[in-house]
Amino acid sequence: MSDPSEQPRNSSKLSPAQRLEAPNTRLIDASIATINDMETLRACIAYENQHQQRVPILRQLEKRANELRSQEDND
Template sequence: MSNPESDDANTLTPEQRLAPENLDLLRACIVTIPNVQTVQACVAYENAHQNREPILRWLAQQAAELRAK
């Protein structure tokens, strides 16, 4: 039985999470972020590279949901 905290989805880099061109896939990559630290890394990556406002909003929403848990 695998541990959900060690799945490959939890080991994606910010670059891998934010690379998909398909918005549905990109959104899926964001909502599966497991912790606030990963969200912060993705925000830093996005700010340094593409700085897309909708993506930054999705990341902020994911961070808020993780903090609420």
């Protein structure tokens, strides 16, 4: 049986639009923080680059990518 505190690899079925078009920045921050796989992260980066190109959001996505890479290195 798995530990319920472990986060699943694919954190949710939210689309990049649902993650990045939230009505306030705290929800966007939370959406980015819950990305647990590089595939979802890449999709969000591509979506942001295609649509709004908000530098602060792209920086947050880059930071999350670095965190995920670090976690992968430690596994």
